[in-house]
Amino acid sequence: MNFDLAVIGNDEAGIEMGLGAALAQQNVVTILPESRHSSWMLCQGLRRLTSTLLADRSLGRRFLCHRRGTPGMIRRLLRGAVAAETAELVQVLRHAGVTVVIGEARFSSPGRLKVSVGMDCSRQSISAGSAIIATGIRYSSPHRTLGLLPRNTPESLLELSALPRRIRFLGGDDFAAGLGSVLSLFGADVTVELQQPLDSALEELAQSSGVHFVGSRSTDGTGLNGSDLSWAQDNTIIDCRQSLGFTDHLNLHAIGVEPDEHGQLWCSTSFETWCDSVFGIGSVVGFARNKELSPTQQAERVINRIQHRLRPPYFSRAKLRLADVSRV
Secondary structure, three states: OEEEEEEEOOOHHHHHHHHHHHHOOOOEEEEEOOOOOOHHHHHHHHHHHHHHHHHOOOHHHHHHHHHHOOHHHHHHHHHHHHHHHHHHHHHHHHHOOOEEEEOEEEEEEOOEEEEEEOOOOEEEEEEEEEEEEOOOEEEEOOOOOOOOOOEEOHHHHOOOOOOOOEEEEEEOHHHHHHHHHHHHHOOOEEEEEEOOOOOHHHHHHHHHHOOEEEEOOOOOOOOOOHHHHHHHHHOEEEEEOEEEEOOOOOOHHHHOOOOOOOOOEEOOOOOEOOOOOEEEOHHHEEEOOOOOOOHHHHHHHHHHHHHOOOOOHHHHHHHHHHHHHHHO
16 A cells, blocks of 8 residues: 555544645555554543543442452453544544554554554555654653562553552653543542643543642652652552653664654654654654644644655755865
8 A cells, every 4th residue: 555644653643643634635544553552542531431430420330330340340441442532533534534544553664664453463564655653652660669669550550450449640640640530430549649730621530530639749750758658658659750652663773763762752843753754743752842832733844844845954065065075
């Protein structure tokens, strides 16, 4: 399959990129992952799940959630909510004229992708003039635990046999508020240490679900000092203060792109990576002067760069220097 543009991932900026490229009359394919969902996509699923649970807060439903709720049940409910969100996005993208492929993509060369699709992992080959990496991030702990104060990741929390009674999130912001809302509705006492302001809708849902918010208590970058030991021993700690880019599965070395130590991409002001015609967009970008632009603005900037491609000025200067040397 040949396309003008291939968008990899389901981060918000990637969805905006697919829609914007289709409106710009580009032949575009969006490759949505089956399991490596961006934190933004998980927030969408958590918002849907929380709203559904809050819609029926009868005494019987509350009793059932508190008595029968398990991490395995929450994991299945979240998977269904993300699948419903994905189905709606697929409809919107296809209605706009975007080709949608559900699978896991990896680069075989700058202009070619291999996509594993379905239970049998059948391979599809996709060729594109430009590729946009919009795989987003996941959250992890910035420090390895010493064993005295064991910490969990969101993934390991949902693998437990039973829900802890008291849970404290360090960082994670919107994602922590969303996951904390669901856990609170299933009977856990949840506290979230905020590092940044929340999305207003998620904050309202979290407060309605009984989540407690506090400011960050981190004083030395670890979040745990002498005065913190008491609450740390009484809570199950979910450390979400480090952002990790979903790039380890993309085979980036095949196109000469090396992510930073957190798996995020180094991009220019036009969001282009070191590889020509390969761009990063959204939260997977670890460094770019215009990273604070909205997802829509980022998509517009990349589309303008692709449609009106000009040689970077330093290439022109290099050619002039070579010409001067040749004259000598």
